[in-house]
Amino acid sequence: MNVKPDFSKNANAAQTAPAFLSVWDMHSYYGESYIVQGISFNVHEGEILALLGRNGAGKTSTLRSIARTGDPEVRHGEIWLDHQPLHKMTSYQAASCGLGLVPEDRRIIPGLTVEENLQLAQIAPPIGWSLDRLYDLFPRLGERRKQEGVTLSGGEQQMLAIARALARDIKVLLLDEPYEGLAPVIVDEIEKTLIHIKEQGMTTVIVEQNAVRALELADRAVILDTGGIVFDGTAAEVLENEELRAEYLAI
Amino acid sequence: MGILEVKDVNKRFGGLQALGDVNLSIRENACHAIIGPNGAGKSTLLNCLVGKLIPDTGSVMFDGQSVLGRKPFEINQMGISRVFQTPEIFGDLTVMENMMIPIFAQRDGAFEMNAITSVLSQKDVIERAEQVLEDMNMSDKRHMHSAALSRGDKRRLEIGMCLSQNPRLLLLDEPTAGMARADTNNTIDLLKQIKEERDITIAIIEHDMHVVFSLADRITVLAQGTPLVEDDPQNIRGNPKVREAYLGESA
Amino acid sequence: MFGLDKKDTSLLLVVVGLALFAPFLLNPFPEGSAMAQFNAGYPDLMQRFVIFGIFAIGFNILFGLTGYLSFGHAAFLGVGSYSAVWMFKLLGMNVLPAIILAVIMGGVFALVIGFVSLRRSGIYFSILTLAFAQMSFALAYSVLTPITGGETGLQLALDDPRILGSSTAADGNIPVPSLFGLEMRDSAELVLGPWEFTFNVGYYFSAAFMILAFYLAIRIFRSPFGMMLRAVKSNQQRMNYTGLNTRPYTLAAFVISGMYAGLAGGLMAAMDPLAGAERMFWTASGEVVLMTILGGAGTLIGPVLGAGIIKYMENILSKINSDILHGWFAFLPDGLEDFVVAIIYPFIGKGWHLTLGLIFMAVVIFLPGGLVEGGKRIGAALRRKKAEDGSGRGKATEPAE
Amino acid sequence: FTNEPTGSTVTLGFNVPQTGPYADEGADELRAYELAVEHLNGGGDGGMMSTFSSKALQGNGILGKKVEYVTGDTQTKSDAARASAKSMIEKDGAIMITGGSSSGVAVAVQALCQEAGVIFMAGLTHSNDTTGKDKRANGFRHFFNSYMSGAALAPVLEKMYGSDRKAYHLTADYNWGYTTEEAIKSSTEAMGWETVNTVKTPLTQTDFSSYIAPVLQSGADVLVLNHYGGNMVNSLTNAVQFGLRDKQVNGKNFEIVVPLYSRLMAKGAGENVKGIFGSTNWHWSLTDEGSKAFVKSFGTKYGFPPSQAAHTCYVQTLLYADAVERAGSFQPCAVVEALEGYEFDGLGNGPTLYRADDHQCFKDVLVVKGKENPTSEFDLLEIVEVTPVAQVTYPPDHPQFSGGALGTCNNGA
Amino acid sequence: MDAIILQILNGLDKGSAYALIALGLTLIFGTLGVVNFAHGALFMIGAFCAVTLSRILTWSHTVVDETQKDFLGNPLKVEVPYVHDIFGVATGDAIIDWAVPLSILFSIPIMLAVGFIMERGLIKHFYKRPHADQILVTFGLAIVLQEIIKYFYGANPIPTPAPDAFTGSFDFGAMIGFEANQIIYPYWRLVYFAFATLIIGAVFAFLQFTTFGMVVRAGMADRETVGLLGINIDKRFTIMFGIAAAVAGLAGVMYAPINSPNYHMGMDFLVLSFVVVVVGGMGSLPGAVLAGFLLGILESFASMSAVIDLIPGINQIIIYLVAIIILLTRPRGLMGRKGVMED
Ligand SMILES: Nc1ncnc2c1ncn2[C@@H]1O[C@H](COP(=O)(O)OP(=O)(O)OP(=O)(O)O)[C@@H](O)[C@H]1O
Ligand SMILES: Nc1ncnc2c1ncn2[C@@H]1O[C@H](COP(=O)(O)OP(=O)(O)OP(=O)(O)O)[C@@H](O)[C@H]1O
Ligand SMILES: [Mg+2]
Numbered sequence A: 001m002n003v004k005p006d007f008s009k010n011a012n013a014a015q016t017a018p019a020f021l022s023v024w025d026m027h028s029y030y031g032e033s034y035i036v037q038g039i040s041f042n043v044h045e046g047e048i049l050a051l052l053g054r055n056g057a058g059k060t061s062t063l064r065s066i067a068r069t070g071d072p073e074v075r076h077g078e079i080w081l082d083h084q085p086l087h088k089m090t091s092y093q094a095a096s097c098g099l100g101l102v103p104e105d106r107r108i109i110p111g112l113t114v115e116e117n118l119q120l121a122q123i124a125p126p127i128g129w130s131l132d133r134l135y136d137l138f139p140r141l142g143e144r145r146k147q148e149g150v151t152l153s154g155g156e157q158q159m160l161a162i163a164r165a166l167a168r169d170i171k172v173l174l175l176d177e178p179y180e181g182l183a184p185v186i187v188d189e190i191e192k193t194l195i196h197i198k199e200q201g202m203t204t205v206i207v208e209q210n211a212v213r214a215l216e217l218a219d220r221a222v223i224l225d226t227g228g229i230v231f232d233g234t235a236a237e238v239l240e241n242e243e244l245r246a247e248y249l250a251i
Numbered sequence B: 001m002g003i004l005e006v007k008d009v010n011k012r013f014g015g016l017q018a019l020g021d022v023n024l025s026i027r028e029n030a031c032h033a034i035i036g037p038n039g040a041g042k043s044t045l046l047n048c049l050v051g052k053l054i055p056d057t058g059s060v061m062f063d064g065q066s067v068l069g070r071k072p073f074e075i076n077q078m079g080i081s082r083v084f085q086t087p088e089i090f091g092d093l094t095v096m097e098n099m100m101i102p103i104f105a106q107r108d109g110a111f112e113m114n115a116i117t118s119v120l121s122q123k124d125v126i127e128r129a130e131q132v133l134e135d136m137n138m139s140d141k142r143h144m145h146s147a148a149l150s151r152g153d154k155r156r157l158e159i160g161m162c163l164s165q166n167p168r169l170l171l172l173d174e175p176t177a178g179m180a181r182a183d184t185n186n187t188i189d190l191l192k193q194i195k196e197e198r199d200i201t202i203a204i205i206e207h208d209m210h211v212v213f214s215l216a217d218r219i220t221v222l223a224q225g226t227p228l229v230e231d232d233p234q235n236i237r238g239n240p241k242v243r244e245a246y247l248g249e250s251a
Numbered sequence C: 001m002f003g004l005d006k007k008d009t010s011l012l013l014v015v016v017g018l019a020l021f022a023p024f025l026l027n028p029f030p031e032g033s034a035m036a037q038f039n040a041g042y043p044d045l046m047q048r049f050v051i052f053g054i055f056a057i058g059f060n061i062l063f064g065l066t067g068y069l070s071f072g073h074a075a076f077l078g079v080g081s082y083s084a085v086w087m088f089k090l091l092g093m094n095v096l097p098a099i100i101l102a103v104i105m106g107g108v109f110a111l112v113i114g115f116v117s118l119r120r121s122g123i124y125f126s127i128l129t130l131a132f133a134q135m136s137f138a139l140a141y142s143v144l145t146p147i148t149g150g151e152t153g154l155q156l157a158l159d160d161p162r163i164l165g166s167s168t169a170a171d172g173n174i175p176v177p178s179l180f181g182l183e184m185r186d187s188a189e190l191v192l193g194p195w196e197f198t199f200n201v202g203y204y205f206s207a208a209f210m211i212l213a214f215y216l217a218i219r220i221f222r223s224p225f226g227m228m229l230r231a232v233k234s235n236q237q238r239m240n241y242t243g244l245n246t247r248p249y250t251l252a253a254f255v256i257s258g259m260y261a262g263l264a265g266g267l268m269a270a271m272d273p274l275a276g277a278e279r280m281f282w283t284a285s286g287e288v289v290l291m292t293i294l295g296g297a298g299t300l301i302g303p304v305l306g307a308g309i310i311k312y313m314e315n316i317l318s319k320i321n322s323d324i325l326h327g328w329f330a331f332l333p334d335g336l337e338d339f340v341v342a343i344i345y346p347f348i349g350k351g352w353h354l355t356l357g358l359i360f361m362a363v364v365i366f367l368p369g370g371l372v373e374g375g376k377r378i379g380a381a382l383r384r385k386k387a388e389d390g391s392g393r394g395k396a397t398e399p400a401e
Numbered sequence D: 001f002t003n004e005p006t007g008s009t010v011t012l013g014f015n016v017p018q019t020g021p022y023a024d025e026g027a028d029e030l031r032a033y034e035l036a037v038e039h040l041n042g043g044g045d046g047g048m049m050s051t052f053s054s055k056a057l058q059g060n061g062i063l064g065k066k067v068e069y070v071t072g073d074t075q076t077k078s079d080a081a082r083a084s085a086k087s088m089i090e091k092d093g094a095i096m097i098t099g100g101s102s103s104g105v106a107v108a109v110q111a112l113c114q115e116a117g118v119i120f121m122a123g124l125t126h127s128n129d130t131t132g133k134d135k136r137a138n139g140f141r142h143f144f145n146s147y148m149s150g151a152a153l154a155p156v157l158e159k160m161y162g163s164d165r166k167a168y169h170l171t172a173d174y175n176w177g178y179t180t181e182e183a184i185k186s187s188t189e190a191m192g193w194e195t196v197n198t199v200k201t202p203l204t205q206t207d208f209s210s211y212i213a214p215v216l217q218s219g220a221d222v223l224v225l226n227h228y229g230g231n232m233v234n235s236l237t238n239a240v241q242f243g244l245r246d247k248q249v250n251g252k253n254f255e256i257v258v259p260l261y262s263r264l265m266a267k268g269a270g271e272n273v274k275g276i277f278g279s280t281n282w283h284w285s286l287t288d289e290g291s292k293a294f295v296k297s298f299g300t301k302y303g304f305p306p307s308q309a310a311h312t313c314y315v316q317t318l319l320y321a322d323a324v325e326r327a328g329s330f331q332p333c334a335v336v337e338a339l340e341g342y343e344f345d346g347l348g349n350g351p352t353l354y355r356a357d358d359h360q361c362f363k364d365v366l367v368v369k370g371k372e373n374p375t376s377e378f379d380l381l382e383i384v385e386v387t388p389v390a391q392v393t394y395p396p397d398h399p400q401f402s403g404g405a406l407g408t409c410n411n412g413a
Numbered sequence E: 001m002d003a004i005i006l007q008i009l010n011g012l013d014k015g016s017a018y019a020l021i022a023l024g025l026t027l028i029f030g031t032l033g034v035v036n037f038a039h040g041a042l043f044m045i046g047a048f049c050a051v052t053l054s055r056i057l058t059w060s061h062t063v064v065d066e067t068q069k070d071f072l073g074n075p076l077k078v079e080v081p082y083v084h085d086i087f088g089v090a091t092g093d094a095i096i097d098w099a100v101p102l103s104i105l106f107s108i109p110i111m112l113a114v115g116f117i118m119e120r121g122l123i124k125h126f127y128k129r130p131h132a133d134q135i136l137v138t139f140g141l142a143i144v145l146q147e148i149i150k151y152f153y154g155a156n157p158i159p160t161p162a163p164d165a166f167t168g169s170f171d172f173g174a175m176i177g178f179e180a181n182q183i184i185y186p187y188w189r190l191v192y193f194a195f196a197t198l199i200i201g202a203v204f205a206f207l208q209f210t211t212f213g214m215v216v217r218a219g220m221a222d223r224e225t226v227g228l229l230g231i232n233i234d235k236r237f238t239i240m241f242g243i244a245a246a247v248a249g250l251a252g253v254m255y256a257p258i259n260s261p262n263y264h265m266g267m268d269f270l271v272l273s274f275v276v277v278v279v280g281g282m283g284s285l286p287g288a289v290l291a292g293f294l295l296g297i298l299e300s301f302a303s304m305s306a307v308i309d310l311i312p313g314i315n316q317i318i319i320y321l322v323a324i325i326i327l328l329t330r331p332r333g334l335m336g337r338k339g340v341m342e343d
C-alpha cells in the first residue's frame, strides 16, 4: 500500500491508470497531537472515493490536510493534484489549482448574504457554475439570496456550502459529510447532483457517516482508523465484507 | 393536556413566515419527534421554546407555566435543556469541566457566595460528572480540551451536558447528525434507557429516519412553518404526503 | 493545605518566600558596585511591586477568568486612594480604617460601574469602562478639586481634623501613616559586608496583603465560581441555556477585582499619603492591562511578574543617565567607550520608554500568552527534546490544563 | 538626619521630566544641573559662582565633599515624580531633591521631602499654591508665581493697550490655571479692565477652536490664555488661525496675552507669538553680570543659550550649596535656617530675598513679548520691561496665598 | 442663534478630524479586527511627514553675518535654505510656504510603505491571536515609533504653519447676514473639512463599488474559508492596512497646521478615536464617520460657556457621557454590525 505513486508527467511506468489526486505518506499534527499518521491513497480522474471511519478517525483532518488549511499542519508527505505539488502550496494556491473543499461545519461566512457568499467564490479564477445555474440546482437558495447566510436553516446552509464549491471551476471536490442535516429528499437531490457532475468528469472524495449511501455512490472506498488506513479497495468490496463493515462502520 | 403546550405560535423574519400557527402538544414522558424538510422551521420552533427567539404571537406553556418573556437561563431552570444543531460547548474547558458546569449551574443557578468560597473538589459533583461521561462513553477523553474533540464527540458531550441536569424536557436538535453509526446506536440506546428510567420528556428533531423511528412515540411533520400532520410513527411512514414532501424514495 | 491542592500550595509558598526574602533577592549587588544601580531592594520600589501586584492580580480575576477587558480599572484604584487619604485627614493616621474604606469604596464604585457596563460585552464593554474612568479622571482633575485636590493631588495638611488622632505630630509635622503606632516608613537595615538590606514595615505590611490577595485569587480560580467564569468566557450562549444567570457572576468578578484595585489604592496611600488624579488616567488603566498580558492573562503568577517588570523598568532603567554609563564603560578605550555609551544611551534614562516598548513587542512575538505561558512552552519544548528519542510516534493528545 | 553624608561625597537628586510633553524642558534643566555640579566641584569657568554675592562656595564641592548626583524621571505625573524622588532618597541617599516642571509635581514632591526630611528646591513651578496653601518648611521656590505675573504684566498692558479693555480668559482647568486666572484677573481689573468671561478648558484638549470661536461674539477685545505647555501652544496657534489678531473690536486692535511664557513654548508656537505679551522668570538676553556669566558658561558647554527653567534650576542648586556652606551642616533644619530671610544678588534677577514666611523668592520679574524678527531659534522673546521687585511683592497673608501652613522643618530620621 | 451656528461649524470641523482618524482606525480595527493601538502613531507619523518635508525644504547652509552678534557675542551664523539658492528667495519662500500641501504627495508613498511594512512584518502574525496580544504588541510598537520620533525631533511641538494664503479667517456670519465678527471661520479649517470629505468619499467609493470591501470583511470573519475559495486574503489585508495607514497619515499631515505636531499627539488622539469608532459601531464605516461628526458637534456645544456655567465640567466629560448613553441605548453603537468584536 505504501508504494510511492508515480507522479511524473510521462507516466510510462505506471501500472494502473495514473492517479489524479495522490496522497503519499502524509503525517499531520494539531500542535503536538499527532493525528494523521502516514496515509497514502490515490484517486483517479472522474472517480468518487468514499473516505470512511469512526468519529475521530481523522477523516476531516485528512481532507483539511489535502486542502492545505494549515491546521492540521502537514509535517511530512506529498500531495499531488494533476501533476501539481499541493504540498508546497497554501490553501488559496491549492484552491486555484482546482481543489474545492466543502467543510464539515459548512463555514458560511457571517455578515454576508447568500448571494455574497456565492460571489465570494467567484472572485478568484477559475470560475465555475454561474449563479443562475446554481439557483436552478438549489431553488431554495435563490429564494433566500438576500438573506444573511448564517441565518439559513441547517440544511440550507449545507446547500449553500456545496453551491459555493461548485461556483468555482474545480477538478477535485472534497465533501465532508455533505448529507449531514439534510432531509432525505434533499439527500436524494444532492446524490443526483453528484452523479451528474461525476458524469461531467469531476473527481470527488466524499466523507460520510451514512456509509451505505456513500458506498452505493462511490467507486472506491478508503477506511480510516486512528489516523491510519485500514482498508483501501472498491466500494463493492466493503459492502460485501461483513467483518469490515461491522468492525469499522457498524453497519 | 401535555407537559408542553404550543398554541398558535407565529414567527416572521422580515417577509418570511418561518412559523405559522403552530400548535403542538407534547405528552409527559413521551418522545416526540419533529421532522420536516430543511428550512421548515423546526429549529426556529425550538428557539421559541428556550427563549432564544420570542414568537410574534401565540403562547408556549411548560407544565402549566408560560415560558414566554423569560430569559433563557430561567427557562432552563424550569427544567428544559437543549442540544443545539451545531454543538455549543465550552471550548476552552476540558471535557470533565464541561460536564461539571451544568451540574454546578443547576445548583448555583441563582448566584450564591458559596460558589466563590467552596472548592472545586466536591465529591458528588465529580462523581456525577464522571457517571455521565461514562454513560456517554467518553471517560477516556475527560482531560481533553473540548475544542479539540472531533465533531461527533462534541455532540455527544453536549448531550451529556444536558442529561447531567436531569431535565424534565430535553430538546434535541439533530443530535446524531455526523455521528458514526455505532455511536448513533449508542445514543439511541442511551436515550431509550433514560426515558425508561427517568421522568423525562424528549422532543427530537432528526433527519435520520432510523433514529426517528427507533425512538419516537409520536411524530409531527412540519412543512413551511406549519404542522402538516401529527401521528404515530407507522402512520407517518405510510403517509403519501409525507413521503413526497420529505422522505423521498429512500424511506 | 488551606483548601489548595499540592501544586497551588507550592505556588503559594513560592510567592510567600519571594515576598519574605524580597529585600535580599532584590538587592543582589553589593553597595557601591557598578551593578548596584540595578538593585531594587529599597522600600518604595518593593512596596510598589507588591501593590501593583495586588492590582494586577485583581484585574486578572476579571480579565483572565471572564475575558471582559476593563479599560477603566485605574478608577477604582484612584477611588481607593482618595478614600484612604480622606480617612487619614478626618479620622487619624491608622492605616486599617483607611484600607478598609478603600476596599469598600473600590467595591461600591465597581458595583455601580460594573452594573451598567456589563450590559454590553466585548469592545463595547471596554469602551464603557474606559468612558467611566476617563470621566472620573477629568472631574477629579478639575471640578472636583475641592474633594480630590485636583492637579496637585489630595494631600494631608497640618490643619486636618483627624478626630481619632492628632492633627500635628509632636515635632510639628504632619503625622505619618502607621499601624497602631508602627510607622509604615520605619525600616531596619542589615549590613552584611558590602551588602545592605532594608526591611521596611510598610513593605511587609503590603506584602502580607499581597499574599492574602494571591491566596484568595487561587481560591477563586479553583472555585466553582472561577470555573463558571471561565465557562462564561468560553461560551456565554451555552451558559445561558445551561440555566445560569451570568450577570451576577460577572458582576461579582468585577466587584471583586474592583475591591482589589481599591485595596491597592488604599495601600498606595498608606505607604505615601497623597492621591493624584492621574492615577485614574486611561494610561494607568492601560498599564494594568499591559502588566497582566505581559505576565500572562489567566495565569496566577503572571500578573505579579508583569507588574514587577514594568515597575522595575520605570524606576530603575529611567534613572540610569549617561554619567553612570560612562562610569560602567570607563575601562574601555575612550573612543570605544563613547561609542558603546552612544549605542546604549537611547535605551535608558530618558529612553526607557523605548526599551519598554521593545520588551512588550518581544514578549508577545516570542512568548505568546505572556511570560508564564511562554516559560511553560519553553520548558515543555526542552523536556520534549530530552524525551524525543525515547518515545516512538504515539498519539500524543496531551491533557491540556 | 536623613541621608547624612558620611563619606567624601554628597548626593543630590535631580528629578526632572525625561519623558512626556515636558521632556525637552527637563533635558534643559538637567543640563543646568550638570553645569551647576561641575561648577560646585570646581570645574568649568565657575559660572555664576563668581557673580554670586555670597562667597561661601569655594569650588571644592559642598563642605569639602564632592558633589555627585542622581537623576530620575517625573513623567510630569505626581505619582511617578514621588516614586522617583523616593528612590533617590531611599536608594541613592540623596540629601536634597530638586527639579520638576509643573506645579502639581512640585507640590507633590515638596510634601514628600517634608515627610522624608530632606530639602526640596523647586524647579519650574509657577502656581501660587507651591508657596501658598501647599507650602512646606523643607521646600523652597526660586521661580516666580502667578501673582507676580499678574502684578508685573498689568502695568505694561495698561501702557500698551489702555485701561479700557474687555478681557476674555481661557483657563486650563486645574490648580495652576485657577491661580493664574485669579492673579491676572484681579490685577487687570484693578487697573480698570473688565473681565467679560472666563472659560475653563480641559487639560487634555488639543483643539481649542470651539473655545476660541465665541471670543469675538462676547465683545471682548483681549484674550488671556492661562495655558501652559502644549495647551498654550495649541490655543495660541488656534487663536491666530481664527484671525483674532487681525480683528478690530470696540474700535481697538484685538490683542492676546499669555501670562506665563517659556522659550520652548514660544518655539512650539512659532510665528504666532510675535508681538504677544507675557511674563517670564528670566531670559538669557539680560545683561547683568550674573546672567551674562551663566549664559556664557552654559552656551559654551552646550552651544545654545539656557532657558528660564535651566536658570532657576542652576540657581537653586547654587543656593542650596551656599546655604549648606553657610550653615556648616547638611542638616535640613540648619539649611532651612540659612535660607530663610536670606538676601543675595548676582544670580540674574537683581537683589533677591528668600522670604522666611513662605520660602518664596522675591526678585525682579520680566515682561516679555514675542520678537518680530528673531535671529535664531533661541531668540524668540524680547524683554519689554524688568518689573522691579517692589511691585510684585505681596504680604504673606495675601488672599491668593491663604490657607496652609509652613509647619516646622523636618530633619527626618 | 449665531452662537449655535458657530458651534455647529466648529463641530463639523472638529468632527471631520475625528471622522478622518476614526475612518482609518475602523478600517484596521473594525474591518481587520486588529486592536491597533499604534493607529495614533500612524497619525503622528503623518504629521511628521509634513514636518520632515518642511525640514527638507528649509535645509540650509550657514553664512556668517558679521554685522550681527549671537548670544555669546560671536558673529551671527545665518541659515540660508538651499531652495533660496536654487530658486531665488521669492520662489524659494513660496515653496517653503506650501510645505504642508506638498506633504500630501510626499506622505502617501511613505504612509503606504509604513503600512505595508507594519502589516507584513508584524500585524500579519496577530490576526488569529487574542485581542490582548494585539494590544500589547501594537502598544509596544506605538511606544517605539513615538520614541524614535522623539529621538529625532524632540518632545517640543514643532510649528508647521499652513500656506500664507490659507492663514487667517473669513467672516462667514457677514456672508449670511449677521453682524461682522460674529461667525468667523479659518480658511485652513475649511480646507481640512473639504479634504476630509474627499478622503472619506474616496474610501467609501472604493469599498462600496468594488468587491474589495466584501472580500476583506469575509476574510476577517473567516480567513480559512476565504482561502479555500482561492482568494489570497493576505495580500488584501496588506493593502487594506496600507490604505488605513495612508488615511491616518493624511489626517495627520493636514492636521499639522491646526496643532503643532509633537511626538505624543498620537496617544492624545488614540483613546478618543477608539471611542468614536466604537460609538459608531464596530465594522461600520458610515458609523465611524457619523459618530465622528456627532461627537465633534456635541463637544463644541459643551464648550460654550453658557453650557459650562449650567453644568460645570460638562466640557470635560461630554464625549464619554455621550458614548455611555449611546452604548447603553444602542447595543452595537450607532451602526455596528452584529458579532464584530463582541467577544
Ligand atoms: N483542533 C484540534 N486540535 C487537536 N486535536 C484535534 C483538533 N481537531 C481534531 N482533533 C483530533 O483529531 C482527531 C481526528 O479528528 P477529525 O476531526 O479528523 O475526525 P473525523 O474522522 O473527521 O471525525 P468525525 O466523524 O467526528 O467528524 C480526533 O481525535 C480529534 O480529537
Ligand atoms: N434569523 C433569521 N433571519 C431570517 N431568516 C431566518 C432566520 N432564522 C431562520 N430563518 C429562516 O427560517 C426558516 C426556518 O429555519 P429553521 O432553522 O427553523 O429550519 P429547520 O426546520 O431547522 O431546517 P433544517 O432541518 O435545515 O435545520 C429558514 O428558511 C431560514 O432561512
Ligand atoms: Mg469530521
Ligand SMILES: [Mg+2]
Residues within 6 Å of the ligand: A153, A154, A155, B042, B043, B044, B085, B173
Ligand atoms: Mg434546524
